[in-house]
Amino acid sequence: MPVPVTFNDPLNARILAVSEDRLQGFQPDPFGAIAQQTGLDPDLVIERIRAMLEAGTIRRVRQTLLATNLAQGALVAWQVPEGKLNHAFDWMFQQDPFSGHVVVRSSDAGPTRYQLWTTVKVPAGYSLAGHCELLAKQTGAEHFLLLPAKKLFALGVGHIRRQQLEPGSRAEVLADVTDVGVTTLTAAEWRVLTALKREFRPEELTPDLWAARAREAGVTLDEFVASGADFNRRKIIGRFSTFLEHVKPASNGERVTRFNALFHWAVPPGRELEAGREVGRHHIMTHAYWRETGPEFHHVNIMGVAHGSDKALLLAHKAAIDAHLAAVGIPVAYTNVFWGGRSEIKPSEISPMIYQEWLARQGATPQLA
Numbered sequence: 001m002p003v004p005v006t007f008n009d010p011l012n013a014r015i016l017a018v019s020e021d022r023l024q025g026f027q028p029d030p031f032g033a034i035a036q037q038t039g040l041d042p043d044l045v046i047e048r049i050r051a052m053l054e055a056g057t058i059r060r061v062r063q064t065l066l067a068t069n070l071a072q073g074a075l076v077a078w079q080v081p082e083g084k085l086n087h088a089f090d091w092m093f094q095q096d097p098f099s100g101h102v103v104v105r106s107s108d109a110g111p112t113r114y115q116l117w118t119t120v121k122v123p124a125g126y127s128l129a130g131h132c133e134l135l136a137k138q139t140g141a142e143h144f145l146l147l148p149a150k151k152l153f154a155l156g157v158g159h160i161r162r163q164q165l166e167p168g169s170r171a172e173v174l175a176d177v178t179d180v181g182v183t184t185l186t187a188a189e190w191r192v193l194t195a196l197k198r199e200f201r202p203e204e205l206t207p208d209l210w211a212a213r214a215r216e217a218g219v220t221l222d223e224f225v226a227s228g229a230d231f232n233r234r235k236i237i238g239r240f241s242t243f244l245e246h247v248k249p250a251s252n253g254e255r256v257t258r259f260n261a262l263f264h265w266a267v268p269p270g271r272e273l274e275a276g277r278e279v280g281r282h283h284i285m286t287h288a289y290w291r292e293t294g295p296e297f298h299h300v301n302i303m304g305v306a307h308g309s310d311k312a313l314l315l316a317h318k319a320a321i322d323a324h325l326a327a328v329g330i331p332v333a334y335t336n337v338f339w340g341g342r343s344e345i346k347p348s349e350i351s352p353m354i355y356q357e358w359l360a361r362q363g364a365t366p367q368l369a
Contacts, residue, residue: 114296
Protein backbone atom coordinates (compact mmCIF):
# COMPACT_ATOMS: atom_id res chain seq x y z
CA MET A 1 0.00 0.00 0.00
CA PRO A 2 1.50 3.39 -0.97
CA VAL A 3 2.65 5.67 1.82
CA PRO A 4 0.38 8.76 2.02
CA VAL A 5 2.28 11.90 0.97
CA THR A 6 -0.27 14.74 1.24
CA PHE A 7 0.19 17.31 3.98
CA ASN A 8 -3.45 16.96 5.06
CA ASP A 9 -3.20 13.22 5.74
CA PRO A 10 -3.89 12.96 9.51
CA LEU A 11 -0.58 11.31 10.43
CA ASN A 12 1.43 13.57 8.11
CA ALA A 13 -0.28 16.65 9.54
CA ARG A 14 0.54 15.42 13.04
CA ILE A 15 4.21 15.07 12.09
CA LEU A 16 4.41 18.37 10.20
CA ALA A 17 2.82 20.29 13.07
CA VAL A 18 6.01 19.47 14.99
CA SER A 19 8.65 19.08 12.27
CA GLU A 20 8.06 22.43 10.57
CA ASP A 21 9.24 24.66 13.40
CA ARG A 22 9.02 22.99 16.83
CA LEU A 23 12.54 21.50 16.93
CA GLN A 24 14.57 24.46 18.12
CA GLY A 25 18.36 24.35 18.23
CA PHE A 26 20.68 21.54 17.22
CA GLN A 27 18.95 18.18 17.45
CA PRO A 28 21.23 15.13 17.98
CA ASP A 29 18.23 12.88 17.18
CA PRO A 30 15.61 14.98 15.37
CA PHE A 31 13.40 12.06 14.31
CA GLY A 32 13.39 10.75 17.86
CA ALA A 33 12.35 14.21 19.07
CA ILE A 34 9.48 14.33 16.53
CA ALA A 35 8.41 10.83 17.58
CA GLN A 36 8.41 11.84 21.23
CA GLN A 37 6.30 14.96 20.63
CA THR A 38 3.81 13.22 18.33
CA GLY A 39 3.59 9.87 20.11
CA LEU A 40 4.51 8.04 16.89
CA ASP A 41 7.15 5.41 16.20
CA PRO A 42 10.48 6.91 15.01
CA ASP A 43 10.61 4.55 12.00
CA LEU A 44 7.14 5.73 10.94
CA VAL A 45 8.25 9.37 11.28
CA ILE A 46 11.24 8.72 9.02
CA GLU A 47 9.14 6.78 6.50
CA ARG A 48 6.55 9.56 6.23
CA ILE A 49 9.06 12.44 6.01
CA ARG A 50 11.14 10.56 3.43
CA ALA A 51 8.04 9.83 1.33
CA MET A 52 6.84 13.43 1.50
CA LEU A 53 10.30 14.68 0.50
CA GLU A 54 10.46 12.27 -2.46
CA ALA A 55 6.97 13.35 -3.56
CA GLY A 56 7.76 17.06 -3.29
CA THR A 57 5.22 17.72 -0.52
CA ILE A 58 8.21 18.69 1.63
CA ARG A 59 10.61 20.83 -0.38
CA ARG A 60 13.63 20.40 1.89
CA VAL A 61 14.80 18.94 5.19
CA ARG A 62 17.68 20.64 6.92
CA GLN A 63 19.18 22.06 10.06
CA THR A 64 18.76 25.81 9.84
CA LEU A 65 21.16 28.41 11.15
CA LEU A 66 20.64 31.81 12.70
CA ALA A 67 22.41 33.27 9.70
CA THR A 68 21.96 36.79 11.03
CA ASN A 69 24.61 35.80 13.61
CA LEU A 70 26.96 34.25 11.02
CA ALA A 71 26.87 36.70 8.14
CA GLN A 72 25.90 40.26 7.38
CA GLY A 73 22.39 40.28 5.99
CA ALA A 74 19.46 42.45 5.07
CA LEU A 75 16.06 42.52 3.51
CA VAL A 76 16.57 44.39 0.24
CA ALA A 77 13.93 46.39 -1.64
CA TRP A 78 14.77 46.83 -5.33
CA GLN A 79 13.67 49.32 -7.96
CA VAL A 80 13.75 47.41 -11.24
CA PRO A 81 12.34 48.63 -14.60
CA GLU A 82 9.18 46.70 -15.47
CA GLY A 83 10.75 45.15 -18.55
CA LYS A 84 13.67 43.78 -16.52
CA LEU A 85 11.74 42.51 -13.49
CA ASN A 86 11.55 38.86 -14.56
CA HIS A 87 15.21 38.83 -15.60
CA ALA A 88 16.25 40.31 -12.25
CA PHE A 89 14.11 37.78 -10.39
CA ASP A 90 15.53 34.84 -12.33
CA TRP A 91 19.15 36.00 -12.02
CA MET A 92 18.99 36.52 -8.27
CA PHE A 93 17.26 33.20 -7.68
CA GLN A 94 19.32 31.11 -10.09
CA GLN A 95 22.74 32.79 -10.15
CA ASP A 96 23.24 34.30 -6.69
CA PRO A 97 23.53 31.71 -3.90
CA PHE A 98 23.68 34.56 -1.37
CA SER A 99 20.14 35.70 -2.17
CA GLY A 100 17.57 33.64 -0.24
CA HIS A 101 13.96 34.77 -0.52
CA VAL A 102 13.19 36.35 -3.89
CA VAL A 103 9.66 37.79 -4.02
CA VAL A 104 7.69 40.13 -6.27
CA ARG A 105 5.35 42.19 -4.08
CA SER A 106 2.39 44.54 -4.56
CA SER A 107 1.29 47.14 -2.05
CA ASP A 108 -2.14 47.76 -0.51
CA ALA A 109 -1.23 51.47 -0.58
CA GLY A 110 -1.16 51.47 -4.39
CA PRO A 111 1.54 51.14 -7.06
CA THR A 112 5.07 50.86 -5.67
CA ARG A 113 8.47 51.47 -7.20
CA TYR A 114 9.80 48.63 -5.06
CA GLN A 115 8.31 45.48 -6.54
CA LEU A 116 11.24 43.10 -6.00
CA TRP A 117 12.17 42.10 -2.45
CA THR A 118 15.00 39.74 -1.54
CA THR A 119 17.00 38.61 1.44
CA VAL A 120 20.77 38.84 0.97
CA LYS A 121 23.66 37.68 3.14
CA VAL A 122 27.41 37.96 2.68
CA PRO A 123 30.15 36.50 4.89
CA ALA A 124 31.60 38.66 7.64
CA GLY A 125 34.15 41.16 6.40
CA TYR A 126 32.62 41.63 2.96
CA SER A 127 30.47 44.56 1.90
CA LEU A 128 26.73 43.92 1.72
CA ALA A 129 26.24 47.13 -0.27
CA GLY A 130 29.05 46.11 -2.63
CA HIS A 131 27.37 42.78 -3.23
CA CYS A 132 24.06 44.46 -4.04
CA GLU A 133 25.81 46.89 -6.39
CA LEU A 134 27.14 43.87 -8.27
CA LEU A 135 23.63 42.38 -8.41
CA ALA A 136 22.27 45.68 -9.72
CA LYS A 137 24.81 45.68 -12.56
CA GLN A 138 23.94 42.10 -13.47
CA THR A 139 20.18 42.62 -13.40
CA GLY A 140 19.53 46.20 -14.46
CA ALA A 141 18.17 47.28 -11.06
CA GLU A 142 18.20 51.05 -10.78
CA HIS A 143 18.22 51.43 -7.01
CA PHE A 144 18.08 49.37 -3.82
CA LEU A 145 17.47 49.90 -0.13
CA LEU A 146 19.23 47.80 2.49
CA LEU A 147 16.96 47.06 5.45
CA PRO A 148 19.04 45.08 7.96
CA ALA A 149 17.37 43.67 11.05
CA LYS A 150 18.28 45.39 14.30
CA LYS A 151 16.34 42.90 16.48
CA LEU A 152 14.32 39.71 15.88
CA PHE A 153 11.03 38.98 17.66
CA ALA A 154 9.66 35.94 15.81
CA LEU A 155 11.20 33.38 13.46
CA GLY A 156 9.52 30.07 12.70
CA VAL A 157 7.42 29.00 9.72
CA GLY A 158 4.87 26.43 10.89
CA HIS A 159 2.09 26.49 8.30
CA ILE A 160 0.20 23.38 9.42
CA ARG A 161 -0.15 24.39 13.07
CA ARG A 162 -1.25 27.92 12.07
CA GLN A 163 -4.13 26.84 9.81
CA GLN A 164 -6.83 27.05 12.50
CA LEU A 165 -5.67 30.17 14.34
CA GLU A 166 -8.24 32.77 15.32
CA PRO A 167 -7.40 36.47 14.75
CA GLY A 168 -5.83 37.91 17.88
CA SER A 169 -4.44 34.59 19.12
CA ARG A 170 -1.26 35.41 21.01
CA ALA A 171 1.08 34.17 23.70
CA GLU A 172 0.53 35.08 27.33
CA VAL A 173 3.95 36.73 27.45
CA LEU A 174 5.81 39.16 25.21
CA ALA A 175 7.99 37.74 22.45
CA ASP A 176 11.67 37.27 23.23
CA VAL A 177 14.21 39.62 21.69
CA THR A 178 17.05 38.12 19.66
CA ASP A 179 20.08 40.31 19.13
CA VAL A 180 21.89 40.46 15.80
CA GLY A 181 25.67 40.09 15.85
CA VAL A 182 28.17 38.23 13.68
CA THR A 183 30.07 35.31 15.26
CA THR A 184 33.57 34.41 14.05
CA LEU A 185 34.29 30.74 13.26
CA THR A 186 37.52 28.84 12.64
CA ALA A 187 38.11 26.94 9.39
CA ALA A 188 37.47 23.64 11.23
CA GLU A 189 34.20 24.99 12.62
CA TRP A 190 33.12 26.09 9.14
CA ARG A 191 33.71 22.53 7.89
CA VAL A 192 31.39 21.15 10.57
CA LEU A 193 28.81 23.87 10.02
CA THR A 194 28.84 23.41 6.24
CA ALA A 195 28.14 19.70 6.66
CA LEU A 196 25.54 20.40 9.33
CA LYS A 197 23.46 22.87 7.32
CA ARG A 198 23.26 21.16 3.93
CA GLU A 199 19.79 19.86 3.12
CA PHE A 200 19.18 16.11 3.19
CA ARG A 201 18.36 13.85 0.27
CA PRO A 202 15.62 11.28 0.92
CA GLU A 203 18.06 8.37 1.18
CA GLU A 204 20.01 10.23 3.88
CA LEU A 205 17.04 10.26 6.26
CA THR A 206 18.04 7.50 8.64
CA PRO A 207 18.10 7.05 12.44
CA ASP A 208 21.86 7.80 12.53
CA LEU A 209 21.31 11.06 10.68
CA TRP A 210 24.58 12.80 11.56
CA ALA A 211 27.08 9.95 11.17
CA ALA A 212 27.76 10.59 7.47
CA ARG A 213 27.93 14.34 8.03
CA ALA A 214 30.53 13.84 10.77
CA ARG A 215 32.66 11.79 8.37
CA GLU A 216 32.28 14.50 5.75
CA ALA A 217 33.54 17.12 8.23
CA GLY A 218 36.47 14.90 9.21
CA VAL A 219 35.47 14.50 12.87
CA THR A 220 34.02 11.75 15.03
CA LEU A 221 30.28 11.62 15.63
CA ASP A 222 30.81 12.61 19.28
CA GLU A 223 32.89 15.62 18.18
CA PHE A 224 30.24 16.57 15.62
CA VAL A 225 27.44 16.45 18.21
CA ALA A 226 29.58 18.41 20.67
CA SER A 227 30.14 21.07 18.00
CA GLY A 228 26.40 21.26 17.42
CA ALA A 229 25.82 21.81 21.14
CA ASP A 230 28.53 24.49 21.16
CA PHE A 231 26.91 26.23 18.17
CA ASN A 232 23.68 26.19 20.17
CA ARG A 233 25.33 27.95 23.09
CA ARG A 234 26.77 30.54 20.70
CA LYS A 235 23.29 31.16 19.25
CA ILE A 236 24.11 30.37 15.64
CA ILE A 237 21.75 27.40 15.27
CA GLY A 238 18.12 27.88 14.28
CA ARG A 239 15.98 24.74 14.15
CA PHE A 240 15.74 21.34 12.48
CA SER A 241 12.93 21.70 9.99
CA THR A 242 10.90 20.13 7.21
CA PHE A 243 9.99 22.96 4.82
CA LEU A 244 6.76 23.14 2.86
CA GLU A 245 6.15 25.48 -0.06
CA HIS A 246 4.99 28.87 1.19
CA VAL A 247 2.64 29.70 -1.70
CA LYS A 248 3.51 27.54 -4.70
CA PRO A 249 1.54 24.30 -5.11
CA ALA A 250 3.19 21.04 -4.08
CA SER A 251 3.87 18.40 -6.72
CA ASN A 252 0.31 17.06 -6.34
CA GLY A 253 -1.20 20.51 -6.90
CA GLU A 254 -2.17 21.13 -3.27
CA ARG A 255 -1.24 24.41 -1.57
CA VAL A 256 -0.53 24.69 2.12
CA THR A 257 -0.96 28.50 1.88
CA ARG A 258 -1.98 30.95 -0.84
CA PHE A 259 -1.01 34.36 0.52
CA ASN A 260 2.22 35.82 1.86
CA ALA A 261 1.80 39.16 3.63
CA LEU A 262 4.60 41.51 4.70
CA PHE A 263 3.13 43.82 7.35
CA HIS A 264 4.59 47.29 7.97
CA TRP A 265 4.15 49.47 11.07
CA ALA A 266 5.73 52.82 11.94
CA VAL A 267 5.84 53.28 15.72
CA PRO A 268 7.41 56.14 17.68
CA PRO A 269 11.21 56.07 18.00
CA GLY A 270 12.13 54.55 21.32
CA ARG A 271 9.18 52.12 21.34
CA GLU A 272 10.48 49.66 18.74
CA LEU A 273 11.36 46.94 21.25
CA GLU A 274 8.00 47.17 22.98
CA ALA A 275 6.08 47.16 19.70
CA GLY A 276 8.15 44.34 18.21
CA ARG A 277 7.57 42.13 21.24
CA GLU A 278 3.81 42.81 21.08
CA VAL A 279 3.68 41.98 17.36
CA GLY A 280 5.93 38.93 17.74
CA ARG A 281 3.76 37.36 20.47
CA HIS A 282 0.92 36.91 17.95
CA HIS A 283 0.85 33.28 16.82
CA ILE A 284 0.16 34.11 13.17
CA MET A 285 3.54 35.85 12.77
CA THR A 286 6.20 33.65 11.20
CA HIS A 287 8.72 36.51 11.23
CA ALA A 288 8.88 39.82 13.10
CA TYR A 289 11.77 42.29 13.02
CA TRP A 290 12.86 45.79 13.87
CA ARG A 291 14.08 47.28 10.57
CA GLU A 292 14.59 50.99 9.89
CA THR A 293 13.23 51.95 6.46
CA GLY A 294 13.51 55.76 6.40
CA PRO A 295 11.34 58.17 4.38
CA GLU A 296 10.97 55.85 1.36
CA PHE A 297 8.60 53.69 3.43
CA HIS A 298 7.16 56.33 5.78
CA HIS A 299 9.70 55.52 8.49
CA VAL A 300 8.35 52.03 9.06
CA ASN A 301 10.41 50.31 11.76
CA ILE A 302 8.49 47.11 12.62
CA MET A 303 7.93 44.45 9.96
CA GLY A 304 6.42 41.01 10.10
CA VAL A 305 5.40 38.18 7.80
CA ALA A 306 2.29 36.01 7.94
CA HIS A 307 1.00 33.29 5.60
CA GLY A 308 -2.46 31.89 5.01
CA SER A 309 -4.98 30.49 2.56
CA ASP A 310 -7.58 33.22 3.04
CA LYS A 311 -6.62 36.84 2.30
CA ALA A 312 -9.53 38.27 4.28
CA LEU A 313 -8.55 36.16 7.29
CA LEU A 314 -4.95 37.39 7.08
CA LEU A 315 -6.24 40.97 7.05
CA ALA A 316 -8.37 40.12 10.09
CA HIS A 317 -5.22 38.91 11.86
CA LYS A 318 -3.53 42.19 10.91
CA ALA A 319 -6.51 44.19 12.20
CA ALA A 320 -6.37 42.29 15.49
CA ILE A 321 -2.68 43.15 15.89
CA ASP A 322 -3.41 46.81 15.06
CA ALA A 323 -6.17 46.84 17.69
CA HIS A 324 -3.86 45.22 20.25
CA LEU A 325 -1.14 47.81 19.65
CA ALA A 326 -3.71 50.55 20.20
CA ALA A 327 -5.02 48.83 23.34
CA VAL A 328 -1.56 48.70 24.92
CA GLY A 329 -0.93 52.35 24.08
CA ILE A 330 1.49 52.05 21.16
CA PRO A 331 0.54 54.57 18.46
CA VAL A 332 1.07 53.64 14.80
CA ALA A 333 1.77 56.56 12.47
CA TYR A 334 1.63 54.44 9.29
CA THR A 335 0.87 50.87 8.33
CA ASN A 336 0.71 48.94 5.07
CA VAL A 337 0.71 45.42 3.65
CA PHE A 338 2.94 44.17 0.83
CA TRP A 339 1.52 40.99 -0.73
CA GLY A 340 3.80 38.36 -2.20
CA GLY A 341 3.26 37.27 -5.78
CA ARG A 342 5.87 35.30 -7.68
CA SER A 343 8.31 33.87 -5.16
CA GLU A 344 11.21 31.47 -4.80
CA ILE A 345 12.90 30.54 -1.56
CA LYS A 346 16.23 28.86 -0.95
CA PRO A 347 18.73 28.90 1.92
CA SER A 348 21.23 31.75 1.60
CA GLU A 349 24.81 30.55 1.32
CA ILE A 350 27.11 32.13 3.93
CA SER A 351 30.43 30.28 3.52
CA PRO A 352 33.45 32.59 3.04
CA MET A 353 35.14 29.99 0.79
CA ILE A 354 32.12 29.67 -1.49
CA TYR A 355 31.79 33.46 -1.60
CA GLN A 356 35.35 33.86 -2.80
CA GLU A 357 34.80 31.23 -5.50
CA TRP A 358 31.57 32.93 -6.61
CA LEU A 359 33.22 36.35 -6.86
CA ALA A 360 35.97 34.83 -9.02
CA ARG A 361 33.38 33.35 -11.40
CA GLN A 362 31.75 36.75 -11.70
CA GLY A 363 35.09 38.39 -12.43
CA ALA A 364 34.42 40.70 -9.50
CA THR A 365 36.87 42.27 -7.08
CA PRO A 366 35.99 41.56 -3.45
CA GLN A 367 34.65 44.61 -1.66
CA LEU A 368 35.35 44.64 2.05
CA ALA A 369 33.05 46.10 4.67
